[in-house]
Amino acid sequence: MKHLLILGAGFSGKAIGETFRAAGFSVSGTTRSAEKAESLRECGIEPILYDGGAISEALAADMKRATHAVQSIAPGKDGDPLFRAGTPALSTLLPELEWAGYLSTVGVYGDHKGSWVDEETALNPVSARSVERVEAENRWLGFGRASGLPVAVLRLAGIYGPGRNALRNMEEGTARRLIKKDQVFNRIRVEDIGRAALFLAERHLGGVWNITDDEPGPPQDVVAEAARLLGRPIPPDIPFETAELSPMARSFYGENKRVSNAKLKAAGFRFRFPNYRQSLAELFLSGRWRG
Structure with a gap:
């Protein structure tokens, strides 16, 4: 074996x-x-x-x-x-x-x-x-x-998935919409x-x-989608410059790029969850978002 x-x-x-x-x-x-x-x-x-x-x-x-x-x-x-x-x-x-x-x-x-x-x-x-x-x-x-x-x-x-995602952050009250101009993440x-x-x-x-997924995007959009799925108010915008963040969290925002997955797809791989909207919807409908 x-x-x-x-x-x-x-x-x-x-x-x-x-x-x-x-x-x-x-x-x-x-x-x-x-x-x-x-x-x-x-x-x-x-x-x-x-x-x-x-x-x-x-x-x-x-x-x-x-x-x-x-x-x-x-x-x-x-x-x-x-x-x-x-x-x-x-x-x-x-x-x-x-x-x-x-x-x-x-x-x-x-x-x-x-x-x-x-x-x-x-x-x-x-x-x-x-x-x-x-x-x-x-x-x-x-x-x-x-x-x-x-x-x-x-x-x-x-990385996100069951038990570690924006839906759970919304439920626990830890979801924040940090706004930094033109910032995107995969x-x-x-x-x-x-x-x-x-x-x-x-x-x-x-x-x-x-x-990585197909769709690099602003992190605040993921929070808004989680709020929509749960039927909750979208958290207020927080300017990145004045947000209280750990040094590690702040360092992530110092890097801004769009990462291509074209090589993996050209090899024949097909993503089950190609974007955060489809993925969050599956987590929500399946009830697995809490882990």
């Missing part, structure tokens, strides 16, 4: 695991806490405790049987945990590997003042976390070239991340892929 190991089975990793399980894979995933381990087990994902440090005997044993791997752990200042000094070579850790995916971010492109970017666009990361992502991308792509294995870098847009429904990963894995496709 094909076996997928997810390093960092959080929101996206869990969705990937569920998609691969439905395709007949056995799936394991790492987590830092025993509490989250139980939620993985309930989804049919075999949990392995791993804090990003030394590789335990349990994790090493699972790596030896993995035919597919997805790395979702953020690199941090010390780099990707699987390429840190003292860690055995990936070819030794993953001897049965046929395909690997690395979850990155469209943040690696930096700011393009609203212009379109694609996989060929030169990278210009602004934040420290995006600089770290570029380094990790290069390590994984380098491993793919050296080993002759397909390694796919999945550059993800803003988004991606978490289930489409899982479907895209399986699509690439089944076709043994490596290289860089933007995993």
